[in-house]
Amino acid sequence: MQDENQSHWRERVEAVYRSDSRRVLATLIRLLGDFDLAEEALHDAFIAAVQQWPRDGMPANPRAWLVSAGRFKAIDNLRRRARFDASQRLLAEQLEEAATAFEEGEDVEDDRLRLIFTCCHPALPADAQVPLTLREVCDLKTEEIAHAFLSSPATIAQRIVRAKVKIRDARIPYQVPSLAELPERLDNVLRVIYLVFNEGYSASSGETLVRTDLSAEAIRLARLLLELLPDPEVMGLLALMLLHDSRRAARTTADGELVLLDEQDRTVWDRAQIAEGLVLVAQAFAARRVGVYQLQAAIAAVHAQAPDAVRTDWEQIVGLYDVLQRLTPSPVVALNRAVAVAMRDGAEAGLAEVDALLEAGVLQDYHLAHAARADLCRRLGRKAEARVAYQSALALIRQAPERRFIERRLRELDD
Structure with a gap:
């Protein structure tokens, strides 16, 4: 009976890990100011959850509990290290002061969006920005990122490590840029979000065709970005992802086998997503500033409106x-x-x-x-x-x- 109870709680903690670990990590990175320290704190927080939640029950806000637990675990670790390094004691004191503000509930923007802009900061090498974001924001394995970039895992890992060091040493801020800075920083962010969506829409490797958690995350991030910057290309990207994602239920059989576009049952396409995507395409083109995501969304819209493959307007698509x-x-x-x-x-x-x-x-x-x-x-x-x-x-x-x-x-x- 005790084994069953432990298994039950382990499954609950694992479910929270799957749903919230990236959110918790993004906040810990901002609060601790260091990727490696935040990842260690995340690990410690979930160990604490496995130990304490079966005894005390699931907290009302598991994400906030994990952030606080991770923060204080990091402070404790730094205090222990302070016996050998005085700078660690100073850092622990600074983090403890900041913890009070967090506990009182600061007005926090979405930390994953903040982290994306940090990972895509222009001070970082261009070839490191996207891999770093995919690794830290979306938890893609180094091998998956390497496959997406047709590169070796060792090369990608080296780029990610160097980018982390650059963020730490250059004190790159964990913040969403001002509206004046935003447009020039936008291209890489859109590229990152679309790569995340593509990894979810058609996984680069593995046993399943789709990873709905990644595609849903990309759509959510695009919505947040659109609230922040109502740019035609942001509209185009969100429309493109919605129109593609609308086909998800028809892209595989019940046992997970691939179904090509021309063989899909279009009656199970998500009409609400299609309707939203079509509105966004129209709004994006109304701005009379055409971009790559708008054009791809327009192509997806033609497919979405066709009753079948034969009656698709292929002339317009070409x-x-x-x-x-x-x-x-x-x-x-x-x-x-x-x-x-x-x-x-x-x-x-x-x-x-x-x-x-x-x-x-x-x-x-x-x-x-x-x-x-x-x-x-x-x-x-x-x-x-x-x-x-x-x-x-x-x-x-x-x-x-x-x-x-x-x-x-x-x-x-x-x-």
């Missing part, structure tokens, strides 16, 4: 991709445009464009390029070429549902 490619040339944008061309003009036309991209060498390590080629070859009846392309895609995939989908396609070719 036109939007043309504008997007002129605004921000990218091989991935070109690949998506090629797929749209295949739907508009036929598989042969699309295959010619995909082949040109692969021959240029820019997408050889991108599994979706090989998967697109395989699908077009399959549609054209070129089974041998399709098989080779599917196998190339399979060699690059790290996500189980996508792997199983490609394996099914290969079996279908054999049948």
Whole structure:
């Protein structure tokens, strides 16, 4: 019976960890002024929760309890270290004074949004800002971030460590910039939020296609940012994520298998999210200042309004991709445009464009390029070429549902 009770409380603490640990960490980083100290305090706070909550009961506000516990654990640790380092005693005293203000309830902005702007501070190296934010704000593993950036885990880890040291040594403030500073800091923040959403919408690796906690977090952060800065690109990003997320229930079968867009049951798409996304797209374009997220949201809106894949306005989608490619040339944008061309003009036309991209060498390590080629070859009846392309895609995939989908396609070719 005692074992069952311990298991019950451990599950409750783990649920709080999953839902609130990033919020608690963001606040501890701001209050303690040090990433490593905050991470240690977070760990200590949850150990204390495992020990005390079964005895005392769940606190009314678990997040505030964990912040306070983590803060005082950090102060205690610094006091112990003060016997060997006087600077640690001074830091402990400063933190203890600040703790009183926090206990009395200061008017705090959302600390994760504050932390994002800190991680994306222009004083940090550009190649470290996004990995640091994904690691600290969203708890992505170093390996996951490395895969998203087509880099090695060691390289990403080194960038994150150096960025933390820079924040500490340069005393970069944990605050949302002023309205005057905000626009120039916005691009990286939007990029970070979208990368977080993409990791949730289509996980880079693992057993599941989606991580709804990450996509929901990205949408929540975008809403907060829109309240702070009603910019057309913020509207565009929020619209884009809502329109993509509206398909979530249709993107997998009941047992977690991947379902492509043209095969999805559109009756289960979230119409409330689509309606909100369409309004945001209209508002963003009304500003007459077109950006990359607005254009991507407009493409998603065309898909959302189509009754099925065949009756999608592919002419409009190709036109939007043309504008997007002129605004921000990218091989991935070109690949998506090629797929749209295949739907508009036929598989042969699309295959010619995909082949040109692969021959240029820019997408050889991108599994979706090989998967697109395989699908077009399959549609054209070129089974041998399709098989080779599917196998190339399979060699690059790290996500189980996508792997199983490609394996099914290969079996279908054999049948």
